[in-house]
Amino acid sequence: MQTPRILACGDSALSVEFGETIDPDINGKVLALDDALRMRSPAGLLETVPTYRSLLVQFDPTLTDYDALAALLTAEAQGLAPRASTGRRWRIPVVYGGEYGIDLEDVAERHGLTPRQVIDRHAGAVYRVYMIGFLPGFAYLGGLDPTLATPRRTQPRAKIPSGSIIIGGAQAAVGSIECPSGWHILGRTPVRSYAPERDPAFLLGAGDEVVFEPVDASRWDMLDREAQAGGVVAEEIRP
Missing domain, CATH: 2.40.100.10 (Cyclophilin-like)
Structure with a gap:
């Protein structure tokens, strides 16, 4: 999946999907986006939840909205390299x-x-x-x-x-x-x-x-x- 897919999850969350398989590079991109959001902490961000192939992003709809956050995440995810290193x-x-x-x-x-x-x-x-x-x-x-x-x-x-x-x-x-x-x-x-x-x-x-x-x-x-x-x-x- 060259361009991550953004999906609405109710009125206060969205999902950024990087692929459809169990793959370390796909998961590495999920974790890289998670890292980037933790460092940047855009307005309205409440919590992120990484999964095998996607990142759930929960937000405060009184501080941001779906369109603004989707645009930010699409730009952030473009050309994103997988997290370079594993953890412990x-x-x-x-x-x-x-x-x-x-x-x-x-x-x-x-x-x-x-x-x-x-x-x-x-x-x-x-x-x-x-x-x-x-x-x-x-x-x-x-x-x-x-x-x-x-x-x-x-x-x-x-x-x-x-x-x-x-x-x-x-x-x-x-x-x-x-x-x-x-x-x-x-x-x-x-x-x-x-x-x-x-x-x-x-x-x-x-x-x-x-x-x-x-x-x-x-x-x-x-x-x-x-x-x-x-x-x-x-x-x-x-x-």
């Missing part, structure tokens, strides 16, 4: 399988793999955090090994545990709080990606990277206690 890289511990990853064996059987092969492929990737959404701190990831792509469950579960490490289609995710889901649970992390008492409350941000570290179930209690006490548990391996 996090190493996140995961207990795979068993009670922590109840779908691991089914996913392995579906793809003609052993559970160990699924773990190795899932933990062998470097994931990009494309967006935070659906729930506070819920991180949508790109970078899943294509051989693990798995359609979502035909019968969603009413709830899955906080910290679930899940896949759905070609996407992967780090879950935050207990929630309903049709995604497949490969494991669980004690990391609190969302902790409202912490500053900042969100651990991961759009543009960050994630790698997963398989850990033995015998370490869960220790790591979970550390996280419960306020420890980050995840390791920041690149600023």
Whole structure:
């Protein structure tokens, strides 16, 4: 998409769409526009929300209007280069399988793999955090090994545990709080990606990277206690 598409979202928001696919360059342009607006802070701007392929811009209609803001955003987005650098890289511990990853064996059987092969492929990737959404701190990831792509469950579960490490289609995710889901649970992390008492409350941000570290179930209690006490548990391996 050479020229971003501007779409109205009610009377106090609009969306700037840069494409229609999950692509790091498209997402990089979303984040670059987000950065530019934060630096410029045009009149009436209230909040920006980056997604995979678009930026939602919320505004105060008493201070600006759709036409003026759409013109400004169109000009700002013309020839915009993707954000040059990624954010932080996090190493996140995961207990795979068993009670922590109840779908691991089914996913392995579906793809003609052993559970160990699924773990190795899932933990062998470097994931990009494309967006935070659906729930506070819920991180949508790109970078899943294509051989693990798995359609979502035909019968969603009413709830899955906080910290679930899940896949759905070609996407992967780090879950935050207990929630309903049709995604497949490969494991669980004690990391609190969302902790409202912490500053900042969100651990991961759009543009960050994630790698997963398989850990033995015998370490869960220790790591979970550390996280419960306020420890980050995840390791920041690149600023």
